[in-house]
Amino acid sequence: MAKLVYNELLKMFRKKRFLVVVLILAVLIPIFTYAQYITVQNTVKQIGTSDWKAILQQQIVDRENQLTSSRVPDEWKKWTRLTIAQEKYYLKNNINPTAPGAPTFVRKFVEEAVALFLPLIVVILAADLVSSEYANGTIKVLLTRPVPRWKVLLSKYLALILSISLMMLITGLLSYLLSGIIFGYKGWDLPVLTGFIQQGNQLITSQVHLVPQWKYIILSFGLAWFSALAVGTISFMVSVLVRNTATSMGVMLAAVISGSLLSQLAPTWQSLRYFVFINLRLTDYLAGKPVLISGMSLPFSLAMLSIWSIIAIIIAFVVFSKRDVLN
Amino acid sequence: MEPVLAVEHLSKKIGARTIVNDVSFHVNPGEIFGFLGPNGAGKTTTIRMLVGLIKPTSGSVSIGGYNLQTHFLEAIKQVGCIVENPELYPYLTGRENLEHFARMMQDVDANRIDEVVQLVELDKRIDETVKTYSLGMRQRLGIAQALLGNPQLLILDEPTNGLDPAGIRELRAFIRKLAQEQSISIFISSHILYEIQLLCDRVAIISQGKVLKTAPVAQLVGEESKVEWSLQPLSAAIHQLTDLPYIRNVEQLGKERVMVHMPVEKIAETNQLLLSSDIQVNAIRPMNQTLEDIFLEMTGGEGIG
Incomplete structure (x- = not known):
């Protein structure tokens, strides 16, 4: 089995699929970094002073005043206290929160990339994994070896899982290394707020707490990896079904992009949450961003992604091992 | 084996x-x-x-x-x-x-x-x-x-x-x-x-x-071949040939020529038979038949390639 997986990885590398992915990342990450840098510059300009310590000090005083007010609900008070703790940490450790360093960029980048950018890259990796063998005709050589068909397909799937994992790692490393040139490489210990729970239309903050940024980044990447695997698995099934690389890529791009568009266009259409590509933004649950379609939560989305993936993998294996090779 | x-x-x-x-x-x-x-x-x-x-x-x-x-x-x-x-x-x-x-x-x-x-x-x-x-x-x-x-x-x-x-x-x-x-x-x-x-x-x-x-x-390739005969008188000869069990596809080519399908080793025997029935044998030309002929014959002239 290891030999078969090696074969598949070899083909993937020699087809320069990985090179394409790394190049895309190497071009886009500096652009995102620059965009972030411009935003930071604008903030400084608006405030009118570059002495961020003074600004932060003022913010903390403001918040402490809010806490003494009786009109503020208790939930808000807890949030405010945590925010104060966060800001005090910045002051004490001499961290400018508006220009916070490469780890923060990595965290924000993966939060933004999880819904569209990472899925597109996964599609590049997965879409022609099986269909290209049909297009080349090499499937006929591959399936006339003394190896059962399910093993051939499994080796391809394992190679896909490995390459998606490697791709996530490269994304993390590149975004850290490249953004650090501008933002500096510090900030792993920065406290980040998490533990939000969405219930109905309310954001419940009772579980909210601070975690060091490195922990938060590991969690985000884990969730983004899970999303990417689901996209990869479904893409893999499409690749088995269509036998043509262009069609396979087209179908997947359309599906991923419509998932991303629909969630913004039709948030009141509740059944949409059962569509797999609506559920890709797993990191939003971590960050406490408002959920667009009600009824969605981290366990719900994880379940949706898992169910769709399992169905896809079953279809892929059944079709691949039964189908006559006619082309 | x-x-x-x-x-x-x-x-x-x-x-x-x-x-x-x-x-x-x-x-x-x-x-x-x-x-x-x-x-x-x-x-x-x-x-x-x-x-x-x-x-x-x-x-x-x-x-x-x-x-x-x-x-x-x-x-x-x-x-x-x-x-x-x-x-x-x-x-x-x-x-x-x-x-x-x-x-x-x-x-x-x-x-x-x-x-x-x-x-x-x-x-x-x-x-x-x-x-x-x-x-x-x-x-x-x-x-x-x-x-x-x-x-x-x-x-x-x-x-x-x-x-x-x-x-x-x-x-x-x-x-x-x-x-x-x-x-x-x-x-x-x-x-x-x-x-x-x-x-x-x-x-x-x-x-x-x-x-x-x-x-x-x-x-x-060897078992059957086309053989061209020049015979006189032709109509009697064709009659004679058609009666032979190992001869197929008797085809008249001209006034005194006829093409038949037959095993090559039967040529001498057929020759003697014709001579004994007072038919004049002017020429015997066996054509080397190729697989192509056999194939066309079997498939009824269906195109190849």
């Missing part, structure tokens, strides 16, 4: 169409077996069933005594094949392609790879990517790939397609060498009769999904 390849009552239906209809034949050890038929006769579908790419609707395929449907791995281990074009990964080098497929088999090491590369005479270009190869070189790499696992049976589907005359001659010599020196059985499909006639020991003729005849090539 147990056949290397035994095909029994093989049929394939796709939708309502019967593409292969009750095909049976055997390939014996060390034999070069031709599979002859026009394009669309069901050759490729049959070959794909022989190597497990298509599941038959009914019938069975046994390779080296193993049933392909029930013991796929044991059966397919004994086969090397090229189905249609020699399809390999263009972005890998020749050697990487061979290593790739070697990893899918047991007991194929670097030495064996060198061996087959030598055998197909690709050693000079083996470390270049396949996309730089000519069709002839791809064909040879395809054969190297098929030979990797020391197969007992080599299946080649239209191996000369797209090759130039020199390439075809080279390939033919190579196939003969394989059969003689390595005692591999070879199954070759082709729509080019001449090729099969030059190369094969036995041939199965397939048309519209059915095997019309399986016989040694020498027998098929």
Whole structure:
């Protein structure tokens, strides 16, 4: 089995699929970094002073005043206290929160990339994994070896899982290394707020707490990896079904992009949450961003992604091992 | 002697169409077996069933005594094949392609790879990517790939397609060498009769999904021949000839010439018979019949190629 997986990885590398992915990342990450840098510059300009310590000090005083007010609900008070703790940490450790360093960029980048950018890259990796063998005709050589068909397909799937994992790692490393040139490489210990729970239309903050940024980044990447695997698995099934690389890529791009568009266009259409590509933004649950379609939560989305993936993998294996090779 | 390849009552239906209809034949050890038929006769579908790419609707395929449907791995281990074009990964080098497929088999090491590369005479270009190869070189790499696992049976589907005359001659010599020196059985499909006639020991003729005849090539070509007779008087002679049981297709060509199908060894006998009936025999011209004639006759003049 290891030999078969090696074969598949070899083909993937020699087809320069990985090179394409790394190049895309190497071009886009500096652009995102620059965009972030411009935003930071604008903030400084608006405030009118570059002495961020003074600004932060003022913010903390403001918040402490809010806490003494009786009109503020208790939930808000807890949030405010945590925010104060966060800001005090910045002051004490001499961290400018508006220009916070490469780890923060990595965290924000993966939060933004999880819904569209990472899925597109996964599609590049997965879409022609099986269909290209049909297009080349090499499937006929591959399936006339003394190896059962399910093993051939499994080796391809394992190679896909490995390459998606490697791709996530490269994304993390590149975004850290490249953004650090501008933002500096510090900030792993920065406290980040998490533990939000969405219930109905309310954001419940009772579980909210601070975690060091490195922990938060590991969690985000884990969730983004899970999303990417689901996209990869479904893409893999499409690749088995269509036998043509262009069609396979087209179908997947359309599906991923419509998932991303629909969630913004039709948030009141509740059944949409059962569509797999609506559920890709797993990191939003971590960050406490408002959920667009009600009824969605981290366990719900994880379940949706898992169910769709399992169905896809079953279809892929059944079709691949039964189908006559006619082309 | 147990056949290397035994095909029994093989049929394939796709939708309502019967593409292969009750095909049976055997390939014996060390034999070069031709599979002859026009394009669309069901050759490729049959070959794909022989190597497990298509599941038959009914019938069975046994390779080296193993049933392909029930013991796929044991059966397919004994086969090397090229189905249609020699399809390999263009972005890998020749050697990487061979290593790739070697990893899918047991007991194929670097030495064996060198061996087959030598055998197909690709050693000079083996470390270049396949996309730089000519069709002839791809064909040879395809054969190297098929030979990797020391197969007992080599299946080649239209191996000369797209090759130039020199390439075809080279390939033919190579196939003969394989059969003689390595005692591999070879199954070759082709729509080019001449090729099969030059190369094969036995041939199965397939048309519209059915095997019309399986016989040694020498027998098929030799057993019956067209013979042209110049006779006088012709009408009496034709009457006489038509009555003979071994003569078929009596065809009048001119005022005193007639063409018949008959075994060559019966010419003397027929001559005597005609003479004894007071028919003047002016000339006897046996025409050497080719597989092509036989084929056209069997398929009722269906186009070839």
